[in-house]
Structure formats: C-alpha cells, structure tokens
Amino acid sequence: MTLVATDRTRTPGLLERIGAPHLALGALLLLYPAIASDFFLTQIGGFSLLMGLLGLSLMLLAGYGGMVSLAQITIAGVAAYSVAIFGENNTGVLGLGWPWWLTVPLAVGLAGIVSALIGAISVRTEGIYTIMITLAIATGFYYFTNQNYAIFNGHSGFAGIKAPVFWGINWRDPLPFYYLCLAVAVVCYAAVLYGARSTFGLTLQAVRDNQRRMRAIGYDVTAHKVFAWFLAGIIAGLAGVLLVWFNGRVSPGTVSVQAAISVLVIAVVGGLRHPIGPFLGALIYVMLEVFAIDLVGAERFNTLIGLVFLLIVFVSPDGILGLLRQIGPGLADKPLRPDD
Numbered sequence: 001m002t003l004v005a006t007d008r009t010r011t012p013g014l015l016e017r018i019g020a021p022h023l024a025l026g027a028l029l030l031l032y033p034a035i036a037s038d039f040f041l042t043q044i045g046g047f048s049l050l051m052g053l054l055g056l057s058l059m060l061l062a063g064y065g066g067m068v069s070l071a072q073i074t075i076a077g078v079a080a081y082s083v084a085i086f087g088e089n090n091t092g093v094l095g096l097g098w099p100w101w102l103t104v105p106l107a108v109g110l111a112g113i114v115s116a117l118i119g120a121i122s123v124r125t126e127g128i129y130t131i132m133i134t135l136a137i138a139t140g141f142y143y144f145t146n147q148n149y150a151i152f153n154g155h156s157g158f159a160g161i162k163a164p165v166f167w168g169i170n171w172r173d174p175l176p177f178y179y180l181c182l183a184v185a186v187v188c189y190a191a192v193l194y195g196a197r198s199t200f201g202l203t204l205q206a207v208r209d210n211q212r213r214m215r216a217i218g219y220d221v222t223a224h225k226v227f228a229w230f231l232a233g234i235i236a237g238l239a240g241v242l243l244v245w246f247n248g249r250v251s252p253g254t255v256s257v258q259a260a261i262s263v264l265v266i267a268v269v270g271g272l273r274h275p276i277g278p279f280l281g282a283l284i285y286v287m288l289e290v291f292a293i294d295l296v297g298a299e300r301f302n303t304l305i306g307l308v309f310l311l312i313v314f315v316s317p318d319g320i321l322g323l324l325r326q327i328g329p330g331l332a333d334k335p336l337r338p339d340d
Helices: 002-009 014-018 020-034 038-065 072-086 100-122 128-147 174-196 199-209 211-216 221-247 257-270 276-296 298-315 319-327
Strands: none
Touching: 014 020, 020 038, 020 174, 038 072, 038 174, 038 199, 038 221, 038 257, 038 276, 072 100, 072 128, 072 221, 072 257, 100 128, 100 221, 128 257, 174 199, 174 221, 174 276, 199 211, 199 221, 211 221, 257 276, 257 298, 257 319, 276 298, 276 319, 298 319
C-alpha cells in the first residue's frame, strides 16, 4: 500500500515532463547550424520557423477554437508595418526612428489588439462565414496598404528595415537570426502546448465542441473566443516582426490574399491536431518554394504547391500528422505529448 501511494503522489521531473521526443528534436535544432550553410540557416531554417509561427497562430484558432482564419498574415502585416513606421526605413516616408526595444513590443501589442478586434467581429459566425469575413478583412487591408501613400507608402511599401544590433551581435546575421527564430518558436510552441491543458485551453476546446452547452452552463463564449484571437495575434505579431527583419522590407505583397492562403496551406498540410503540425507544414512549403522553382519554373510553382497540397489532403485529411499516425499508431501524438 505504501509503495502504491508513493507512486501515485510522485511528481514527474522536468525532463520527464518535456519528453524524450521533444529533447531529441530540440537537440537536433540546436545542432543544425553545425552542418548547415548560411543559406540553409536563413532561407530554410529561419524562414521555416517564422512561417511555422504564422501557422501556429492559425492552429491555435482552428485546432483548439474551431475558428478558421484567413487574416493571420494581415495581423503579421500590422506588426511588420509598425516596425517600419515606428522604427527606421530608407524610403523617406515616416520612419520615426524609435529604438527596437520600444518598437517591437508596440508592434506585437498592436497585432494582438487588431487580432482581438477581428475576433470580436467574426466570433458570432461559424464555418464558412468566419472564413469569408476574415478573407474580406485580409483583402481590404491589402488594398488599403496598396492605395494609401501617407501611412503605408502605397505599392512600394517600406525598405531598408534592419534587425537590431545589441550585445555586439547583428541579429540579422545567419546564425543569430536562426537562433532568434528558434527561441521565439520554442517559447510560442511551449506556451500553446501548455495553454491547451490550462483551464482556458480546455474551456476553449469545449466551446469548439459545443458552444451552446457551454453558454447554457454560464461560460462567456464570446470572451473566450476573443481572448484566443488576442493570443493568436501575439504569435502572428512576433512572426511579423521576424518576417520584416528577414526580408528587410514590407509591402502590400507581404499581406496579399495569396500569402493568406499560403498560411492556411501550411497549417492544413502540417496538421491542426498538434502545435508541431504547422512547423512540419512550413518546412515542406519552404522546401518546395526554394527548390521547386529550379525544377518546374516560377510559372508552375503554385501549380506544384497545389498538387502537393491536394495529394497530402487526399491521402490524409489530418495532414502530415495524420500521415504519421497512419504509418505508426500514436506516432504523431504520444511521443510528443505523453499526457494526450
């Protein structure tokens, strides 16, 4: 009896709670720069991580909240434009020159607020109507930035946006930028994974499954959904800051409808059942984007992306995670999260 009681009250250690698959994946990502060139560090590693962050923000909404959004690139664009407007750029339009430690929190905060506002508009709808509302917002923001020269510099947008230099490190250099993207991705990934088991996360999933019942027993369904939008906006805002540092510029093309659909493709191809899914989808998308153009040409690149997307969805509606689960039952869930 004593042994049984002791085992039941034993608290798992930190390494046990993280899990062997996470530790192995973390070690692989930390050691990746040892074998990767500067090109693979930034164009594949860093870009995949920041695109994975955009997919993660959508996964939070769609996977846990049942709200499919096409406005995540719009929210990231708000953060990117904020960095250009309040920080420095070389276009001669605005560029207030504020320091990065003031500009970045402001940009991410604005992205969170805009996301919450979009959520407040769209949470009373479901399914295809939520998609259409967010698509309309994304399209409207694209044309607004394209035609407004006083604030967004119109079609040209802003260029010459540099990542900060502090502690003697230029954070746009390949190695620092990769580790910066990795650190932000790990923090957001862990936060989403932990939050999914919190009271708020469980309530959000219950709202997704049956919001009428949750409203009937006294939960404020709208407030929970709007707060989920705010959290997703914070993640998308961080991705937007990294994206504008990665490109060194932001323009209406950054927030176009095609870019919005790309984020949806990344999340769906990777899988919406687990936060690791968007990062898998982002890696596949970036690999295709980088190498497929050499194979099929720029004109057929989107056709190839579409064919791969259809193939994966046809074989496995749950994306890469579903495919892994078909190969080995439990492969996509249990090793990544023992308590699922």
